[in-house]
Amino acid sequence: MPLESSPENPQPLRRVVHLVRGWIERLGAVWVEAQLIEINRRSGSRTVFLTLRDRISEVSVSVTVSPATLDAAGPLTEGATVVARLKPSYYEASGRFSFFCDVITPVGEGQLLARLEQTKRLLQAEGLFDRTRKLPLPFLPRVVGLVTGAGSAAERDVVENARRRWPAVRIETRYALVQGPQAGEQLIIALEALDRMAEVDVIVLARGGGSLEDLLPFSDEGLVRAVAACRTPVVSAIGHETDTPILDLVADYRASTPTDAAKRVVPDVVEELARLTQARSRLAQAITTQLHRRQEQLDGLRSRPVLTDPTASFAVRHEQVATLRHRGERAVSGRLERERVGIEHQLARVRAMSPKATLERGYSILVGPDGHAVTSVTEIDEGDDLLAYLVDGQLVLEAREQRPASWPTAGGTR
Incomplete structure (x- = not known):
């Protein structure tokens, strides 16, 4: 029965929504054939959202389905034709009309696509599509x-x-x-x-x-x-x-x-001939450039003084060797002169300490009967034969008398 209402006697919105829900739910589940145009899986959600469209007219609806129901239908792809059992529902709180699907299966091309997708997944799991298996094509x-x-x-x-x-x-x-x-x-x-x-x-x-x-x-x-x-x-x-x-x-x-x-x-033979001609041209240009570069390097080497006048370097080296030789000779002469002066100095010191130098100054060395030098009058007795060493010879003496020393002192003579 139609719901009576007027501007003077309006119906509450909740009653209208409630009645609409009752009318829709009385329709019950219905089998439909449609085209699956969108699959929206949300991460972590227990609900998958589908969009089904009529195959002839521009009519589309939103459908909710559980992941288990969708997976049981096999691999479905967008664009496949499906048969689904839908139950219409109406949410009073939001006034939203939708369908819930508890059975869905592909048909026609959709069934073929699902079967092909299943075969594809099987072969892919075996690695038959891996890029590492691809063979290169011959030139x-x-x-x-x-x-x-x-x-x-x-x-x-x-x-x-x-x-x-x-x-x-x-x-x-x-x-x-x-x-x-x-x-x-x-x-x-x-x-x-x-x-x-x-x-x-x-x-x-x-x-x-x-x-x-x-x-x-x-x-x-x-x-x-x-x-x-x-x-x-x-x-x-x-x-x-x-x-x-x-x-x-x-x-x-x-x-x-x-x-x-x-x-x-x-x-393409035309393209390959063009590439060959271009490669030969680049090769000829590279060879010509390389020859010019090597010629410039050779000209540079020829212009160097050592090649212009090969003996010039010998003259320079000869001067350097002569200079070094002169420096070496001077160093050796200087060292020899220093060593000679040092030797003469040491020789003079040795000579100054020599007994012979003492004898040359008018002194003599007196040796007693026992063959030892006499250093005191007490070592000699009267009548002992003595031997006096002088600078130019020896004298044989006889001790006749002992006298005590009477050397000059700082205050006068003793």
């Missing part, structure tokens, strides 16, 4: 292996662009189905056949654009593992820039298109 491959559909536009793009860039390039093509249930197996067979050829230096897997279902073979787990096991570098050239099959993650190089793959695997 100029002897043979380019190509796996593609027979008569496809992708084959034409790769072959024509590769030969336009390098006319002598050799391409070994293996055809396989590029969509459908049998495509994955045929792609693996063609890939392994090219990998066994020793002359093939790089392999390109090429296909034009298509829907998610059309590109499913290039996300096949078996094909991804076969690419990871290849000894030959593999280039993925599947679809357009926005198409990202799992093959792009395991391949050694991802090309945005088949044309881009052709540009990547073979060099």
Whole structure:
């Protein structure tokens, strides 16, 4: 029944809000199909906020869901189509209308995306996407292996662009189905056949654009593992820039298109010739510059005095040697003169203390009968034979008389 009200008889707001809540809750849970356009996980929160939008009209709603319910649906990505059981709710305190989801599951492309995401996480956990596993592409491959559909536009793009860039390039093509249930197996067979050829230096897997279902073979787990096991570098050239099959993650190089793959695997002969010409020009310029520099260094060496007049240095050294010799001779002569004077001085001192010098001054040395010098009259008896040593000889004397000393003193004669 409609709620009666008028300006004279208005209804309390709380009653209106309460009635609205009752109407909404009587609707109960309902299954809906919609597109998941936003997933908002808040750190530490027990609630995840989703935004669902109708697939046709511009209608979107906010939905709350528990992390456990969302994780049970498998890996969901934004843009996936889902079927969810929603229960509408209305909060009286804020007047906010929202939905609570207790079951959600992907369908259609959303289901495919969820399955692909699960496969991707499994292969990533095994390390098949690590950058350390990537093989470098050769600069100029002897043979380019190509796996593609027979008569496809992708084959034409790769072959024509590769030969336009390098006319002598050799391409070994293996055809396989590029969509459908049998495509994955045929792609693996063609890939392994090219990998066994020793002359093939790089392999390109090429296909034009298509829907998610059309590109499913290039996300096949078996094909991804076969690419990871290849000894030959593999280039993925599947679809357009926005198409990202799992093959792009395991391949050694991802090309945005088949044309881009052709540009990547073979060099451009025109560009390489231009680079070669430029390198030769730089090399010639570097050699010329180096020769000029060495010539300047050689001219500088030739202009030095030692090379202009090689004997000039000998003259300078001769003067230095003569000066040093003169200084050495003077030093030796001076030292010898000082030593001579010192020796003469020492000799004069020795001579001054010599008994011979005393004898030369008129003294003599008197030796008694016992052969010892006589220093006192008491050592001699009258009649003893004495020997007197003079400067020019010896005298034999006889002691006739002893007399006491009578030397002059300071006060007179004794």
